[in-house]
Amino acid sequence: MSGHSKWSKIQHKKGKADAQRGNLFTKLCKGITMAAKEGGGDADMNFSLRMAVDKAKANNVPKDNIDRSIKKGTGELKDGEEIQEIIYEGYGPGGIAVLVETLTDNKNRTVSEVKNAFTKHNGSVGGPGSVQWQFERMGVMVISNEQSTINNLNHDDLELALIEAGASDILEFDEHLEIRCPMDTFQSVLEALKGSGISEPEDAGLKWVAKEEVAVDADTTEKMETLYDALDELDDVNEIYTNEK
Numbered sequence: 228m229s230g231h232s233k234w235s236k237i238q239h240k241k242g243k244a245d246a247q248r249g250n251l252f253t254k255l256c257k258g259i260t261m262a263a264k265e266g267g268g269d270a271d272m273n274f275s276l277r278m279a280v281d282k283a284k285a286n287n288v289p290k291d292n293i294d295r296s297i298k299k300g301t302g303e304l305k306d307g308e309e310i311q312e313i314i315y316e317g318y319g320p321g322g323i324a325v326l327v328e329t330l331t332d333n334k335n336r337t338v339s340e341v342k343n344a345f346t347k348h349n350g351s352v353g354g355p356g357s358v359q360w361q362f363e364r365m366g367v368m369v370i371s372n373e374q375s376t377i378n379n380l381n382h383d384d385l386e387l388a389l390i391e392a393g394a395s396d397i398l399e400f401d402e403h404l405e406i407r408c409p410m411d412t413f414q415s416v417l418e419a420l421k422g423s424g425i426s427e428p429e430d431a432g433l434k435w436v437a438k439e440e441v442a443v444d445a446d447t448t449e450k451m452e453t454l455y456d457a458l459d460e461l462d463d464v465n466e467i468y469t470n471e472k
Contacts, residue, residue: 250462255283256296257330258465260310263300274414278432285427308332312465315341316358319469320349320450321443324358326435327458328466337463344461348454361470362435365395366413368406368420369430375404378424385423392419403429407436437470447471 259279266273270280276297283293298304313334315327325345331337342352375382382404386397393412398405408416410433417431443451451471458464 250460251286252288252292253462254330254465255279255286255288256292257310257463259283259293259296260300261312261330263297264310265300268297268301268303275433281427282430282432313337314359315352316355317341317345317350317352318358319345319454319471321447323441323443323447323451324361324437324470325350325454326359326362326468327464328435328468329461329463330465331463333463337461340461340463341458344454344457348457349450350454359435361439362437362468364410364433365436366408366410366416367430367432367434367436368417368428369403370406370420370425371403371429374425374429380423380425385420388419388423389416392416394419434466435468437468439470440472441470442472 259276262273262276262279266275268276270277280293280297283296295304295306299306299310310330310332311334313329313331315329315338317325317327319325327341329337329341344350345352382399389397389406389408392408392415394406394408394416396407398407406416406420413433417428420428448471451469455467455469458467
């Protein structure tokens, strides 16, 4: 149980920062709308929607906002342009591969904002397929050390239960534990985690994970964090992934 993924550390940091950011509700509601659009508005039948709703509730999104977002996704409520998912690919400082997952109702606005962020912060946007091949789609769950302590988890028993449920990797960091699994075992691994006493992980979902990570110097790391922050401040940006170690 070991790991040093820069991506994981950024995701963990992002979760805390998002809780203080004014655009958090907007991003969470867009996620709900997209999940309802793709799989229907019944959270009992749509696992992705259930995850999006649970995450919104954990961040105190009002029920009316959640219900409205679901109705927008199912088409019951017409409110502006339809939200779509668009992934932008690019290169950060030092040639670091970057995937930017967006949820937008205005493609022209989004592409302009994303390109501007890359250009201003020592990066460039690439064409479709330029860097996405360096990532794979996986199920990812994160639990904090605080959650682990509160629930008095035995890490050896937890690791065994998660592996039996289909987890492929368990990474231990200073402040949190990250579990990765193939997409088709995501639900069973999440249920195993909940069965071990973690009713609500700090984060859980399908993510793009770098197949191989690249080590960079301190200067490049600092520049990458600046680019990351600039992208994350955009309302349309849902997730950002890199192959930086």
